[in-house]
Amino acid sequence: xxxxxxxxxxxxxxxxxxxxxxxxxxxxxxxxxxxxxxxxxxxxxxxxxxxxxxxxxxxxxxxxxxxxxxxxxxxxxxxxxxxxxxxxxxxxxxxxxxxxxxxxxxxxxxxxxxxxxxxxxxxxxxxxxxxxxxxxxxxxxxxxxxxxxxxxxxxxxxxxxxxxxxxxxxxxxxxxxxxxxxxxxxxxxxxxxxxxxxxxxxxxxxxxxxxxxxxxxxxxxxxxxxxxxxxxxxxxxxxxxxxxxxxxxxxxxxxxxxxxxxxxxxxxxxxxxxxxxxxxxxxxxxxxxxxxxxxxxxxxxxxxxxxxxxxxxxxxxxxxxxxxxxxxxxxxxxxxxxxxxxxxxxxxxxxxxxxxxxxxxxxxxxxxxxxxxxxxxxxxxxxxxxxxxxxxxxxxxxxxxxxxxxxxxxxxxxxxxxxxxxxxxxx
Numbered sequence: 001x002x003x004x005x006x007x008x009x010x011x012x013x014x015x016x017x018x019x020x021x022x023x024x025x026x027x028x029x030x031x032x033x034x035x036x037x038x039x040x041x042x043x044x045x046x047x048x049x050x051x052x053x054x055x056x057x058x059x060x061x062x063x064x065x066x067x068x069x070x071x072x073x074x075x076x077x078x079x080x081x082x083x084x085x086x087x088x089x090x091x092x093x094x095x096x097x098x099x100x101x102x103x104x105x106x107x108x109x110x111x112x113x114x115x116x117x118x119x120x121x122x123x124x125x126x127x128x129x130x131x132x133x134x135x136x137x138x139x140x141x142x143x144x145x146x147x148x149x150x151x152x153x154x155x156x157x158x159x160x161x162x163x164x165x166x167x168x169x170x171x172x173x174x175x176x177x178x179x180x181x182x183x184x185x186x187x188x189x190x191x192x193x194x195x196x197x198x199x200x201x202x203x204x205x206x207x208x209x210x211x212x213x214x215x216x217x218x219x220x221x222x223x224x225x226x227x228x229x230x231x232x233x234x235x236x237x238x239x240x241x242x243x244x245x246x247x248x249x250x251x252x253x254x255x256x257x258x259x260x261x262x263x264x265x266x267x268x269x270x271x272x273x274x275x276x277x278x279x280x281x282x283x284x285x286x287x288x289x290x291x292x293x294x295x296x297x298x299x300x301x302x303x304x305x306x307x308x309x310x311x312x313x314x315x316x317x318x319x320x321x322x323x324x325x326x327x328x329x330x331x332x333x334x335x336x337x338x339x340x341x342x343x344x345x346x347x348x349x350x351x352x353x354x355x356x357x358x359x360x361x362x363x364x365x366x367x368x369x370x371x372x373x374x375x376x377x378x379x380x381x382x383x384x385x386x387x388x389x390x391x392x393x394x395x396x397x398x399x400x401x402x403x404x405x406x407x408x409x410x411x412x413x414x415x416x417x418x419x420x421x422x423x424x425x426x427x
Contacts, residue, residue, distance in 0.1 A: 008273045021243055029236030029285055030292055037228040037302060052160075054078040055094045055106035055151075062114035064175055068107070068148075071171040091149070098151040105164055106151035116146040117172075121179045148172075225303045229293040230386030231359045234379045236289070237282045237321055238350045241329035244278045245342040248333030271417065275326045282322035306390065313389050313396040320406035321382040327413035328378070334417040353379045381405045 016022065056072065058065040072080055081103065082089060089097075094106040148168065152161055293305030307314065329346070336342035354360065356370065357379030363371055374380050385402035388394035 008276055012277055025240065025243065025281055026285065026288060029232070029239075030288060032236060033228060033232040033289055033292060034296070034300070036232055037224050037297065038300065040224050040228060052078055052105075053081055053103050054164075055089055055097060055103050056080050056082050057089055057091055057094050057106070057108045058082070059091075059111045060109045060113040062112075063179070064114040064117060064172065065109045067175045068109060068168065068171045071167065072107075075167065077167075095151050098153050101153055101155065104153045104156050104160070107168070108149040108151070110146055110148065113146050113148065114175075117176055117179060121176065124180065225293050225297050225305045226390050227387075229289055229305050230390055231383055233286055233289040234321060234357070234382045234386070235350070235354050235359050236285055237382075238325045238328065238353065238379060239347075240278055240282050240285075240322075240325050241332060241346045241350060242343055244274060244326060244329030245333035245336060245346055246339055247274065248330065249336060249339055249342055271330050271414070275323070275330060275414075278326045278329065279319070279322045282325055283318055286318040286322070308389055308393060310389055310393075310395045313394065313399055314386075316396060316403055317382065317385040317389065317399055320385075320403045320410075321378075323410040324378045324382070324406040324413075327410035331413040331417045331420075334420050350379075353377045356380065357383055359383065378406060378409050381409075 054072070056069060058069055060066075069080075072078055084093075091108050094103075094108060097103050098106045150164070150168075290305065290307065294307065298304045332342050332346050332349075336345065354377075356374040357363075357377035358374065359379060363374050363380065366374065381402045385399040385406075388398045388402070392398070
């Protein structure tokens with residue numbers, strides 16, 4: 001026990017004396033999480049909040065053009081631009097401006113677009129009443145098509161493009177329904193003189209209610225902070241691998257490790273002292289990340305981090321994640337023979353774990369094979385556990401599976417380090 005306490009004291013002294021390294025361990029993760037949250041905040045806000053500029057060239061000047069124009073203005077999702085310096089935007093200028101990236105999207109409504117819709121509606125009604133001679137309906141059966149041109153900036157995301165296309169189709173479909181109902185009603189009135197045309201009234205029978213599922217009564221809305229704080233906390237905690245592995249290699253290079261081996265005790269005792277100290281560093285990193293999410297981010301115009309009621313589950317996940325990170329650092333430091341090996345392999349492997357674990361791209365959008373592989377990433381286990389607590393209101397029973405996986409990972413890494421150390425001693 002005295003040897004363990006002495007080793008812990010020695011590790012604390014080494015850590016405290018390296019003030020620059022200590023500052024990097026705490027300041028760099030905070031800078032990282034602030035920058036990444038600010039960058040990704042726009043992706044969690046609605047398009048309405050972003051207010052994207054859009055070019056609209058309405059050459060129709062009839063029902064379709066007015067319906068699309070009014071719908072886009074009423075949605076408040078876009079800042080509609082129809083003139084520049086008092087001059088109407090032409091088709092060619094719209095294409096040029098979008099191609100330059102000045103605007104994300106440009107919509108060109110052609111002339112006589114509404115006439116094409118009217119013709120198709122009349123053709124459909126004429127087909128329905130082809131055995132009747134209705135004066136108000138033109139004898140037309142051939143359908144017309146007309147193209148609404150949409151210029152899209154190649155840098156525009158697929159989701160944004162799909163949203164715009166969906167909105168335009170909604171406006172067009174609504175107009176076609178109104179025209180069909182109006183003409184159909186007039187045709188019926190022609191057939192039955194006592195029947196007056198009925199005015200079209202739009203109504204919404206089915207309404208959609210969005211509710212974010214949670215195991216608690218309080219509904220936690222997902223936002224950039226709720227997603228980014230746990231994600232980049234896991235990333236920062238695992239980067240503790242680099243100073244930990246470097247510490248082990250440095251002791252081996254300067255002879256300190258050899259002197260420790262000549263003293264009574266085991267290799268495991270020395271390793272546990274390092275694990276204890278660096279686990280404390282990882283836990284402090286975690287606490288600082290939470291404080292930044294709760295107090296600093298709201299001052300920067302970002303949402304406040306909602307920690308939730310299950311503080312014990314949060315602490316357990318933080319400790320399990322810290323142990324997994326320190327265990328990985330011990331294994332790399334024991335196996336690597338140079339600082340370059342430890343730094344390169346450690347950094348690259350953590351980035352791979354992060355990519356597979358959903359830190360940058362959500363796992364659910366990955367290909368099926370990659371989703372299977374991601375289940376073996378310790379960062380994925382930790383991130384899922386924190387999401388269960390922050391976003392789903394989970395307690396300790398919900399995150400027990402992720403906690404066990406992280407602890408098993410820690411034990412396996414420690415066993416690898418012990419076995420490799422014993423193997424090198426026998427050579």
